[in-house]
Amino acid sequence: MKYVNYYSLFCTVMFMIFFSSMVTAQSIVRGSIVDASSNTTIEGASVTMLPSKKTAISDALGTFSFKTDKSSDVSFVVTSLGHKAATVTLKDFKDSNNSIRLVTQSMSLKDITISAHAGEQYKSISKVDIAMRGVNNSQEILRIIPGIVIGQHQGGGKAEQIFLRGFDADHGTDFREEVDGLPVNMVSHAHGQGYADTHFIIPETIDNVDFKKGPYTASKGDFATTGFVDFNTRNFLKQNMVKVEAGQFNTYRLMTMFNLLNEKATANQQSWYVASEYRYSDAYFDNPQHFKRFNLFTKYNGKISKHSYLNMSATTFWSKWDASGQIPDRAVNKGIIGFYGALDPFEGGLTYRTNFNVQLLTSLNNGDVIKNQLYYSNTHFDLHTNFTFFLVDTANGDEIRQKESRNLMGYNGSYVHTGYLGNNRLNTELGVQVRNDLTNNSGLSHTKDRYITLNQIKLGDVSELSVSPYVSETLKFNEHFSINAGLRFDQFFYQYKNKLASDTTLPGAGTYNTNAHTVSPKLNIYYHANQALQFYLTSGKGFHSNDTRSAVINNAAFALPSAYSADIGSVFKPANNIIVNVAAWYIYLQQENVYSGDGGFVEFSGNTRRVGFDFSGRYEPVKSLYFDVDVNYARGRAAGNAKGADYIPLAPVWTSSAGLTYTNKNGFNGSFRYRFVGDRPANENYSLTAKGYFITDAVLNYTKPKYEIGLVVNNVFNTKWKETQFDTETRLKGEAQSVNEVCFTPGTPFAFKAGFTYFFK
Template identity: 45%
Template structure:
């Protein structure tokens, strides 16, 4: 319900109707007193609007006084008030209410999509580290090692491997690892604790000037909570010897007129044996802490620190023939000595200065210490019939980086500009990055690659948002300069190989909003992903920063307040899918490629107690320079869909039924071998009281047999007379139930 507040008696009613007045204010949550970011402030009866920053403040220009403003935010009751004074900075406290789809404001495609994601997160909370990426519409994942390795990713007709063509960040920290021992762009998100996630921002395509390396199919950014609403202690237990516990605790919260500060810590322990005959012995420990402080009305800092360590055994991929012949079950292993361990420690500091009501500056410094060790065997006894083909990939890495962002707002009589500029750098110092042929995780038979990498990315960008009436035009330009250095330890004499390369990435987005419930957009841009330093310095004539050229045409339409429809068609061409295969220390150039497709997103809330969502993605990925029929891109997805229904028949009880579907897809270039599709359902039941919660989560509700990671691989089992090329896979999780109990205080 909207409430009307007349803030100052109408002494200024006689002001000229042609004058313009700047109205300033701050929006907070009435329950917490904390500032609300991304609240929408609209002039009633007009399309003029603005949004609050992370300090909750806004500034909007009105033509007459008095005038009526409406403030809305996801999860809060709309607030309407009359302004008759431009001198006072108003504070508006919004009252929390259940999250509703009708609270989404269809005024900016990027912001509207982010608000829909906030509704999704409130309605269908994240329950595991894997769920973090599954929340992104159209993004599919496959886990190779039950939570040990980073997930294999699929988006917009790309088999992204572990992150080659999607840029992933968390609180400004880069997640993708350049020149990684296991593969370019390797993105391991397991250092995040799901309960600490506040928001997920994402965008498909290469249309955003503030997104650089790897942002070809899209980008994803995770933001953690500044302050938990309550302290939390949770324990989970279930089948396959699984156990998890999480704690999240506020340390202090100091509020005053001049200075505000708070801090909290969180920790997680995760253990499971998995459904495999050879126990996984999977262990993961996460620690996280965050401190926030504001100094006066214009300065704030945020400091975070996190650390995680993970260790596991793995059964690896199994050949289809071994299961069909009865040599092993689908939960068995050909080489049960696979596994590994990894760790990452992060420190980041973010500083913000509101220079003036129309200027903003942000700086982010970060440091990461990362270690990785992985033992795998994909071909069994193909290359070494005596000792087997186990390989070891390892590295030790330090990342240093900084990002800066300046924003200037210019508001005229009939239009407004938002000018943004930024620059930064990232330096990866990787020591003893190697690929070796090993046995039983101990004996080293041969080093196939070994050396030190130093890679630097210096970047700058500028973009502008011009708004006038129903139009918004956003041009942008990004420049990235890379310095690649590699010292090969397998060479007889020391020598550092070096190469440099620069990429220019222009962008142009055009948005047309004929009404407050309909928006059409065209997005275009050039993106790129960097290649592995070990390849770049040895193949200087090859494409170092292969570019993508893309365009989207779409609309966001709300025919009724309870329904949002988001269709889009898109086209993307890649200059060269030239990637380094860390498993073999070789290069696989696959030439130019073209992808065309369509996305459809649906969100419907016919009543406050029921929420339905569905995302469908179709893609046609093809190699441009190959003959028809031999131009399929192996493992590239063609049709995927995710969605579900969430019901809350009464206040304390919620039920969520989710599905994910992937159609059969080519596993080789001529589509003679297919990777099997699947349709899997999960169920989450939750009963909540003020101080505690009880939940039941069931993965693979109907216990279907499905294959998660799949590859067409040439392998030879022990004493087999000849190698065989066929599908090797890791089986998808069976029916798996676990109970959760949480204490809130």
């Protein structure tokens, strides 16, 4: 209760600030920042007035504004990662139509300054990481985020299992993912709540990554318990490219990216390109995976009027595969199958997704920005798995099929206003998000040999609508201190049309409705000592939604379990070529009623508490070397359980990743990286252990203006390791008794892949 009262006080302060925010300054300097080569706007550039040292950050349209005393300020400096700094005198800066063109250059840690603006501490690190390290495959997309551990237990076809801050977030239940504002997580999914499959993203199309740990951002609601990530794709393609890759285990990939408009269009701030990808692999399993995936992506970005930009993209993705699934330790120990073997060769799946995304950004004469976004996705999911083998059906086996078709549509709108309280900058963001998910024949069935249906367990249509208004206020008192307060309201409307009279979790066939809502306050405080040191205290209430089938069964009880979290940390540069981010954090999760897509029932669990710390360091000893390291610790316990029986299954304790990247003007570049996960409990009393691993990977490239030759080596030292692990009760064919033990999916052995890329205009 004290926690709620604490937030009520600060939410009152936030609204007082909001009503004062309409007071605007009399002396305003406004301008815009664009990239000189692509003629596209630059978001996140830092502008510093001189000699007052007031700062501003360019918005999504590349615009910035200052309230300034023109009698004292004479110039300002503009800096942006990957660009040369520019100094502009106010004398030459006469009206709001002025634009500053920045010339591109290679990125370097020395160009990073610790931003005086709230919440900017993560963006610079992610930009440098992507520029230095690159993204070599779809799994690397998530690994670019410090502290993230991912695991694949279908060999590449299914969404990755996500671990962060002591959470086994399954396939996205406690981690929010977006691409250009388009939601990736799927509510009330046939396989699991929050299912987030990022395989429709072509890695080469990613421009930057916006992420933050914790539920501290008002514009990010459902699933952002441990944090969120928004992958931002390129608005402009500098050059066309064709990439061909081939490797072990019959692995092949062809990727192309082409501009569809000429240089004249670029000069008029118009860009349109298309990218495609096809991949095939049998993978390293004894049962060949026959994995096939096709991606097609196109994006248009252009200035359509003096104050408006239109951004449109479309994606289609198709994937099909066979899988080895999870296998019990004893099946390997007894020699029934090998370490890379399979007990049910009929596991596998088929999935596809098509997206349309339209964004319109408009700036008003006073510098305010309005953003409107409409999106639509059509998805299909069909998965065959067998976790327990012959535990229930000793004759036919326990293979299951999870299937759904979905239409997802939504709207994101926001209005950003910059005002002043005296000389103190006040940014106000008002927004609303509307999302509607409609599934058809979401089902769970008992099958045999993939194509034979033995009986239907669940079958129905899901309709889930959420409406979420929010407000976020950021007051910058001076160049050292700022405070952000946010408030979010989420209303959910659930409907489930049960088509199966034999479903024992509901009274019978028919339509069931319920609704739920939650309020999520946020409070974040930043102290900016100088351009090399910042301290912050972030806090907030978040949540993850639970499945519609869980909500209607329990009449919305714990449909939106709350998460209370806080971070205290610092970002600092002890030297010009070193940047460090450290944070201690706490998360309390109220309750979970999680619908099990594998069993068709609701799994009950109580509240949990987690504490830990994160460390991220980046070091550039010389211009050609870049070292990054992330170390993370989490201690999680079930709050209501007796000591010794309160472990959280599969919750990571120690995780770490690091790498050394080398670049050379002669063309040679490469990296050597490791991934580490420590041992962790596989069940509540830690009688079973999920074994940790230490894996190393290497990349070597020879890059010239017209081409690149590359080699990627996974698991350099051929370590035998278990990528995903579960405590599962299983029975093998012919066994009289079932056994509880660790079941696992093996990780990749030593594997190499070579590639050739051709660049052209």
